[in-house]
Amino acid sequence: MGKDFIHLSNISKSFDGQMILDELDLKIKENEFMTLLGPSGCGKTTTLRLLGGFETPDEGKIFFDGKDITHLPPNERKLNTVFQKYALFTHMSIAENIAFGLKISKKSKAYIDDKIKYALKLVNLDGYENRSVDSLSGGQQQRIAIARAIVNEPKVLLLDEPLGALDLKLRQDMQYELIRLKEELGITFVYVTHDQEEALTMSDKIVVMNQGYIQQIGSPEDIYNEPINAFVADFIGESNIIDGVMIEDKLVEILGTKIPCVDIGFDKNQPVDVVIRPEDVKLVDPSAGFMEGDVVSIIFKGVHYEIEVHANGYDWLVHTTKMHPVGSHVGINVTPFNIQIMNKPESSDEKAVELDV
Amino acid sequence: MVKKIGSRIYLSIIFLFLYLPILVLIVLSFNNSKTRVKWGGFTLKWYASLLENETIIEAFVMTLQITLTASILATIIGTLAAIGIHAMKSKGKAIMLGATNIPLLNADIVTGISMMLLFVRFTELGFSTVLIAHLTFDIPYVILNVLPKLNQTSKYAYEAALDLGATPLYAFYKIVWPDIRPGVFSGFLMAVTMSLDDFSITYFTKGAGVNTLSTMIYTELRKGIKPEMYALSTILFGIALILLLVMNYRSSKKAIN
Numbered sequence: 180m181g182k183d184f185i186h187l188s189n190i191s192k193s194f195d196g197q198m199i200l201d202e203l204d205l206k207i208k209e210n211e212f213m214t215l216l217g218p219s220g221c222g223k224t225t226t227l228r229l230l231g232g233f234e235t236p237d238e239g240k241i242f243f244d245g246k247d248i249t250h251l252p253p254n255e256r257k258l259n260t261v262f263q264k265y266a267l268f269t270h271m272s273i274a275e276n277i278a279f280g281l282k283i284s285k286k287s288k289a290y291i292d293d294k295i296k297y298a299l300k301l302v303n304l305d306g307y308e309n310r311s312v313d314s315l316s317g318g319q320q321q322r323i324a325i326a327r328a329i330v331n332e333p334k335v336l337l338l339d340e341p342l343g344a345l346d347l348k349l350r351q352d353m354q355y356e357l358i359r360l361k362e363e364l365g366i367t368f369v370y371v372t373h374d375q376e377e378a379l380t381m382s383d384k385i386v387v388m389n390q391g392y393i394q395q396i397g398s399p400e401d402i403y404n405e406p407i408n409a410f411v412a413d414f415i416g417e418s419n420i421i422d423g424v425m426i427e428d429k430l431v432e433i434l435g436t437k438i439p440c441v442d443i444g445f446d447k448n449q450p451v452d453v454v455i456r457p458e459d460v461k462l463v464d465p466s467a468g469f470m471e472g473d474v475v476s477i478i479f480k481g482v483h484y485e486i487e488v489h490a491n492g493y494d495w496l497v498h499t500t501k502m503h504p505v506g507s508h509v510g511i512n513v514t515p516f517n518i519q520i521m522n523k524p525e526s527s528d529e530k531a532v533e534l535d536v
Numbered sequence: 537m538v539k540k541i542g543s544r545i546y547l548s549i550i551f552l553f554l555y556l557p558i559l560v561l562i563v564l565s566f567n568n569s570k571t572r573v574k575w576g577g578f579t580l581k582w583y584a585s586l587l588e589n590e591t592i593i594e595a596f597v598m599t600l601q602i603t604l605t606a607s608i609l610a611t612i613i614g615t616l617a618a619i620g621i622h623a624m625k626s627k628g629k630a631i632m633l634g635a636t637n638i639p640l641l642n643a644d645i646v647t648g649i650s651m652m653l654l655f656v657r658f659t660e661l662g663f664s665t666v667l668i669a670h671l672t673f674d675i676p677y678v679i680l681n682v683l684p685k686l687n688q689t690s691k692y693a694y695e696a697a698l699d700l701g702a703t704p705l706y707a708f709y710k711i712v713w714p715d716i717r718p719g720v721f722s723g724f725l726m727a728v729t730m731s732l733d734d735f736s737i738t739y740f741t742k743g744a745g746v747n748t749l750s751t752m753i754y755t756e757l758r759k760g761i762k763p764e765m766y767a768l769s770t771i772l773f774g775i776a777l778i779l780l781l782v783m784n785y786r787s788s789k790k791a792i793n
């Protein structure tokens with residue numbers, strides 16, 4: 180992948196004395212599909228607005244293609260935004276909406292007409308030129324907003340929860356369309372969402388944020404398989420997060436039971452968070468597991484059963500394709516490789532994590 | 537049934553009280569007789585003699601000048617003020633809105649006298665003092681008409697325009713202006729009505745040389761009632777009525793859209 184294209188360098192931003200972003204440092208590569216992921220209010224939109232030029236950082240600088248654009252007004256930045264909501268021009272037709280940026284850059288009428296056709300085709304809304312904004316559904320409006328942004332051939336497209344208002348089916352369709360668009364256009368996408376599934380599906384790189392701090396940056400696989408702390412583990416998919424103590428290298432104690440793991444380098448008797456994904460928990464014969472328990476609930480979820488097992492005072496969440504009726508006595512087992520050991524929150528960054536978990 | 541008839545009668549009495557005086561005035565303006573108590577047949581001669589009366593024509597021209605200048609300036613200042621207030625944080629906004637409402641609630645005569653006291657301290661009373669006085673009570677009406685429209689506009693649409701390369705001015709003209717234009721226009725019409733009608737504030741701030749229609753009518757009436765004044769008042773009523781109809785028509789047309 181290409182070079183670092185955008186650099187948010189040590190950005191701090193407060194509103195009304197409240198720190199929203201604290202020394203955020205983020206690099207975005209050329210042609211990357213990068214997703215900012217985090218719970219509501221964690222500063223995703225603020226980060227995007229800093230990039231778009233609608234907010235100025237209190238401290239820090241923003242570099243775009245090597246140039247400092249920290250104080251450049253939005254209309255002079257070579258990037259376009261698809262806003263979180265209601266940003267189409269309601270008193271203009273669809274064609275006029277799409278042509279808005281092109282008219283400003285004084286393109287010829289023929290060029291503009293071509294572009295409108297091309298963009299509408301790209302977002303699967305051919306023939307909508309003369310419709311009014313009000314006559315479109317939420318999903319169609321968002322697609323027009325995307326069309327309006329991409330006709331300007333920006334180097335970077337900023338998308339702020341563009342699919343937030345859509346129902347599940349339409350959202351999935353649009354996710355595939357956005358990936359296709361990104362591939363066709365070959366530009367950088369900076370995408371904001373609080374939907375972890377969406378982030379995992381679409382991104383090359385995910386930035387997990389919480390309360391203005393970056394928790395982890397990595398590929399979807401990295402983030403899912405190797406969450407760096409309990410917050411990320413909990414936010415990305417469901418997890419069993421259990422207090423534990425590291426007995427020695429490759430041996431951890433949880434819920435009064437010592438179990439083998441693969442992690443080394445922790446202090447003796449150091450308190451840790453132990454994270455186990457529900458699909459990694461194996462339900463076996465009571466004698467064959469490292470712990471015994473009883474099934475307290477089972478829900479059919481389509482591809483798997485979601486089972487809750489009460490064992491040693493903890494309710495384990497288990498995903499399995501095999502049916503275990505409520506009340507049955509089972510054993511719990513986890514391959515050492517699938518046990519994640521994490522440091523307990525210590526620094527102020529991670530304190531923020533603890534509040535939220 | 538009885539209730540219905542009762543409410544009809546009640547309504548009729550109210551309308552009678554409201555409109556009978558104006559009706560009498562209008563009838564008298566067409567009365568071919570100098571006395572108020574006798575109907576001497578239909579005539580337009582009071583209207584004709586209006587046109588020959590120089591004092592009246594002068595006052596009419598003065599009224600138009602003050603009304604239009606004040607309304608146009610108030611519309612510009614008020615619209616800009618509304619944009620400023622709209623952009624404020626909630627605390628400053630509340631303070632500014634309060635400050636805007638005070639001139640509306642204050643009794644005209646108090647406003648008039650206090651302005652006179654202020655003006656004579658610094659300058660001679662005349663056209664410009666009347667103009668300033670009119671501006672102070674016109675601007676709040678414009679602000680109060682424009683602000684709700686601004687609240688309806690989407691902040692994101694304006695930002696989207698900037699994002700697509702528009703300068704702030706162009707974005708305002710293309711995106712915000714179409715949304716607030718009806719409010720600006722009705723604010724202007726209200727300012728016109730207020731300026732046209734005003735007596736108390738004009739009376740105290742006008743000085744010797746300046747007369748608008750309302751202050752002129754007042755002075756003339758003290759000298760004795762002339763039927764021309766009925767004709768003039770009828771015309772003023774007519775203008776106010778037309779403005780009102782225009783405003784209502786515009787808002788009902790909008791309601792249909």
Ligand SMILES: Nc1ncnc2c1ncn2[C@@H]1O[C@H](COP(=O)(O)OP(=O)(O)OP(=O)(O)O)[C@@H](O)[C@H]1O
Nearest residue numbers: 194195199217218219220221222223224225226373
């Ligand atoms: N202009 C502003 N003035 C004051 N506070 C603001 C402003 N903009 C954002 N905030 C605050 O900053 C915090 C982060 O807001 P932001 O919009 O960046 O969150 P977000 O991560 O986009 O959340 P969501 O998923 O709900 O959109 C919130 O607590 C919000 O109240």
Ligand SMILES: [Mg+2]
Nearest residue numbers: 223224225263
């Ligand atoms: Mg947001």
